[in-house]
Amino acid sequence: MTQTPSFRDVEKLSAYLDGQLKPSEKARLESRLQSDPEFASILKELRQTRGLLRQLPQRRAPRNFTLTPKMVGQKPPLPRTYPAFRFATVLATLLLFFTFATNFMAPRLTRSATAPFAYGMGGGGGGAETEMQSATEEAAQPALEMPAIEEPAVPGTPTPFATLVEPSAQNSTRIEPTLQTSDKSGVQEAPTNDTFAQRIPEEEPEQVRTPAPPVSAPVQIALGVIAALSALVAFILRTTAIRKWRAKPK
């Protein structure tokens, strides 16, 4: 039935059906259609098949496919001040966290040379606190590791360093490595620490200090209030903007 004409012929018949043949090709095919009943038969089959497909009912869309701003990731235009308040909230919260961290860490690192240093710097701004925090942390970390190495060396062969801080060794063994590492690490505050370290044992050798927290409560309260207020303002700005945007007549 459809075997005799080649697939190339069927392709041409199909294109002819859709009016897609060049005039020359069309004329040639039309003459073939007249002489060859099989060509005519195939054309009829193709036409009927196409007719059946065209008969398929067009369905209505089951719902509307309109897009919402959320779907396309559109956001309402927020006031210019909004990011400022949001940034203030984040900053105040972070600073508040650092003040807590500083107050928590400071007593553990005091009774050492860092205490007066921390005490002196306590009133400074957030940046200074952060710096101090990292400086003390740097100093504290090797402090835990060093004694194991240093201790056996101290009684046997007293190094120049050991003799230098000998009086303070009675207070706490932790001081030595702390001082040594801060001295070697080249942190900016290191010379200051060193001078303190040399003075402390002479001035107040036996006194146990209980320093006040580096950051006072009013500062913390102020930071908390700033964080809460700026968060509230940012929230109000945002909700108002969204409400206005939604109510906007389209």
Place this chain on the structure above:
Amino acid sequence: MDELALINEAQRGDLDSFNTLVLTYQDVLFNTALRIMGDEESAADATQEAFLSAFRAIKSYRGGSFKAWLLRTVTNACYDELRRQKRRPSVPLEPETDDGEEMETPRWLADPSLSPEEEAETDELEHAIQHCLEALPLEFRSVVVLTDLQGMDYKEVAVAVRVPLGTIKSRLARARLRLRECLQGFWELLPASFRLEEEIIRT
């Protein structure tokens, strides 16, 4: 507002203008997806996805038939959806219950796409045609759907499915032949003229 103005507005990010276009073309896109996918739910998903990607890519529209451009996005969405379904088949291949035991009743053998009620509602000939369409390879199916169901010309289809014009001609002829062959299996459903011709050929 005419279509071009709406498109221009949409290209500037105006969602309302785009949604007006959505309402104009959603039936066309849904029907195309329905014939390619075979079931309404997947077709609706593909249509939604198509409009979404059309909005995102609307700046890349550079004139020509907007309908053809949209049909290209829906064809792509259908391909993606079918690929996704292939990766995660929703109908289990093994006749097992949730507990992992073999099912005693051959209920799983039933065609999951049609419930008895749906079957009664569905026009049987439409069902037969859809069945034969789904038996076609995807690249043939999309070409025949775009040409014969949506009435696009060869050039538009070539753009829509991104293949050369010659390939469109060849795929369309092959698809029509295969459909014709497949539809012979639904002899009793075919219109009288269709059957008559077949009888003549048989004798």
